[in-house]
Amino acid sequence: MEKLVINGPSRLQGDVTISGAKNAAVAIIPATLLIDGVCTLENVPNISDVKISCSILEKLGAKVTWISEHSIKIDSRHIKSTSAPLDMTSKFRASYYLIGSLLSRCHKAEVGLPGGCKLGARPIDQHIKGFEALGASVNTTQGKIVASASHLIGTSIYMDTVSVGATINVMLASVLADGTTTIDNAAKEPHVVDVANFLNAMGADIHGAGTDMIKINGVSKLHGNATYSIVPDQIEAGTFMLAAVASKGDVVIHNCIPEHLDCLTAKILEMGGEVEESGDSIHVWCNSRPNKTNIKTSPYPGFPTDLQPQAGVVLAIADGTSIINESIWESRFQYTAELNKMGANITAQGKSAVFEGVDFLSGAPVYASDLRAGAALIIAGIIANGETDLYNLDHIDRGYECIEEKFRKLGANITRVNEE
Ligand code: EPU
Numbered sequence: 001m002e003k004l005v006i007n008g009p010s011r012l013q014g015d016v017t018i019s020g021a022k023n024a025a026v027a028i029i030p031a032t033l034l035i036d037g038v039c040t041l042e043n044v045p046n047i048s049d050v051k052i053s054c055s056i057l058e059k060l061g062a063k064v065t066w067i068s069e070h071s072i073k074i075d076s077r078h079i080k081s082t083s084a085p086l087d088m089t090s091k092f093r094a095s096y097y098l099i100g101s102l103l104s105r106c107h108k109a110e111v112g113l114p115g116g117c118k119l120g121a122r123p124i125d126q127h128i129k130g131f132e133a134l135g136a137s138v139n140t141t142q143g144k145i146v147a148s149a150s151h152l153i154g155t156s157i158y159m160d161t162v163s164v165g166a167t168i169n170v171m172l173a174s175v176l177a178d179g180t181t182t183i184d185n186a187a188k189e190p191h192v193v194d195v196a197n198f199l200n201a202m203g204a205d206i207h208g209a210g211t212d213m214i215k216i217n218g219v220s221k222l223h224g225n226a227t228y229s230i231v232p233d234q235i236e237a238g239t240f241m242l243a244a245v246a247s248k249g250d251v252v253i254h255n256c257i258p259e260h261l262d263c264l265t266a267k268i269l270e271m272g273g274e275v276e277e278s279g280d281s282i283h284v285w286c287n288s289r290p291n292k293t294n295i296k297t298s299p300y301p302g303f304p305t306d307l308q309p310q311a312g313v314v315l316a317i318a319d320g321t322s323i324i325n326e327s328i329w330e331s332r333f334q335y336t337a338e339l340n341k342m343g344a345n346i347t348a349q350g351k352s353a354v355f356e357g358v359d360f361l362s363g364a365p366v367y368a369s370d371l372r373a374g375a376a377l378i379i380a381g382i383i384a385n386g387e388t389d390l391y392n393l394d395h396i397d398r399g400y401e402c403i404e405e406k407f408r409k410l411g412a413n414i415t416r417v418n419e420e
Contacts, residue, residue: 004390004404006381007413008363012249014410018237018256019045019401020070020230024191026094027168028198028230029053032074033062033101034175035202037224042071044230049092049398056088056098076224079106086112086143092398096124096165099147100172103136109147113140119370120330126163130170133157134177154179154218162187162299167214168195175204177218186214189300190260194231201228232280234260235306235372236400241265241284242310243379243407245273246317250285251410258282263303264311267293271314292320292357297327309335309376315355316344317383322355335373338366342384363388371399378403382412 020043030053032039044050046069054064054072061080065073082102089095089112102109114124124145128138134157136149154177159166167187172195174181186192188210196209202224205217237256244251245268258265258277265275265282270293273286292315297305305328315322316339326332333348340346341364345356363386368374374396381388393416396403404414 001391001419002393003417003419004378004381004393005415005417006363006378006388006390008382008384008386008388010247010382010412012244012247012251012382012407012410012412015252015254016240016406016410017254018232018240019043021045021191021194021233022047022049022235022399023094023164023189024194024230025050026053026092027097027191027195028228029057029074030094030097030101031172031195031198033057033060033076033079033098034105034172034199035076035222035224037077038073038075039202039224040067040071040073040227042227042229043232044070044072045233045401046070047397047399047401048394049094052088052091053094056084056095059085059088082106082108083110084112089113090115093122093165096127097169097172099127099131099145100169103131103147103149104152104173104176107149107151109145111145113143113145119332124165126159126161126166127169130157130166130183131173134170134173134181136173152177154181154216156182156184159183159185164189164192167192171196171199171206171214171216174216174218175199175206175222176220179218181216181218183214184212186212187299188212190231190234190257198228201226232256235304237261237282238264238304238307239310239375241268241275241282242307242314243382244284245271245286245290246314246379247383248286248288249410251283253282253284255280256282263301264307267295267303267311271318290314290318292318292322294323296325299328305329305332306372308332309372310379312336312346312353312355313339313376313379313383316346316358316380317361318355318357320357322357324353324355326351334369335376338373338377339380341366342380342388360385362386365389365391368392368395371395375400375403378407378414382407382414
């Protein structure tokens with residue numbers, strides 16, 4: 001079993017470069033199924049969710065070639081199957097984008113139920129509502145979602161809840177539909193915009209991505225023969241910003257879009273950290289014990305739920321009592337039990353948690369319950385006194401590229417060990 005051995009405390013200092021966004025890449029890769037041609041993706045993060053997305057595409061008949069460490073060429077001209085195997089789709093959440101893409105391109109999709117982080121109930125009713133509104137019939141049977149349509153017709157769809165996945169999936173399903181589709185109450189996350197930008201670069205006609213209302217004028221085909229660079233990962237950048245504050249460090253984060261992190265910057269200033277933006281870099285430093293602050297997660301441009309656990313580490317050692325209210329996922333406080341093993345004083349109940357700041361954390365064996373919990377526990381290990389052994393690295397490898405190398409370069413004492 002692999003584990004990360006972290007010996008703290010370390011003060012993080014130096015430069016780090018952010019990879020392409022996981023949650024954009026895992027949508028754009030299946031979106032290439034819409035293209036009757038070849039396209040090249042750049043700034044692709046080298047993470048396990050991307051590798052499995054590529055393997056599924058290959059199973060469906062696409063040709064995927066890594067042309068450099070972060071660039072892939074995808075040829076989707078000869079799709080031979082519309083059925084994505086359950087053992088592969090269950091490995092990650094974003095496999096649900098295969099439904100929108102295959103439905104759009106082939107009018108048929110059979111996709112095993114998606115897996116992904118266990119964050120509580122993760123319904124896909126809004127995805128299904130959107131597909132059905134476009135004219136598809138959708139059934140869930142024997143662990144698979146089976147969707148088909150003789151043809152898809154543009155329509156108006158109101159999302160009952162703001163959903164990143166449903167917004168992107170309906171966008172994928174409607175790109176080649178007859179007529180115009182509108183998505184009202186759409187998600188506005190940077191990766192939603194990135195998927196729309198990618199599709200437009202390939203010949204789609206999508207307007208309004210990044211606002212509450214997205215309008216998709218159906219086109220007859222997407223042309224390919226283009227290169228698209230995936231947006232930098234907002235959450236990875238935010239993870240390093242919070243690691244800089246937690247460790248009272250001084251870190252310059254390169255290849256990021258500071259505007260995507262405005263709400264985090266505001267919170268870091270409340271915590272007593274300093275932030276300086278310059279082009280595609282953010283310089284974050286903190287000279288004293290962080291201040292208490294309250295956080296409520298909400299859809300973009302609100303505070304991202306995917307940065308909540310990492311912010312929780314800062315509040316665990318802040319001066320005073322802080323409260324986090326989680327409004328997106330039911331079970332995103334599993335990491336607090338692990339932080340308590342390290343000496344934190346956190347009481348989590350339902351969707352809120354009270355953080356009584358302690359003076360320091362102490363190393364302990366801890367387990368990542370999900371991807372962002374894993375990132376939070378790495379930060380906790382870096383600032384804690386003594387050795388932290390972190391297990392369940394599969395979760396972390398799904399979404400962070402070379403995470404221990406990046407932290408090591410900033411001065412952390414962190415090693416991956418294969419335990420007998
Ligand atoms: N929801 C519904 N019905 C639906 C879809 C969603 O009720 O049909 C609810 C969910 O239960 C949740 C809320 O709507 O309460 C938001 O869910 P959303 O659909 O936006 O989440 P998602 O698309 O499944 C993506 C990211 C998550 C991130 C959330 C919120 C991907 C692959 N995953 O999930 O990322 O937490 O948006 O921003 O894009 C992560 O990267 O660690 C991660 C969990």
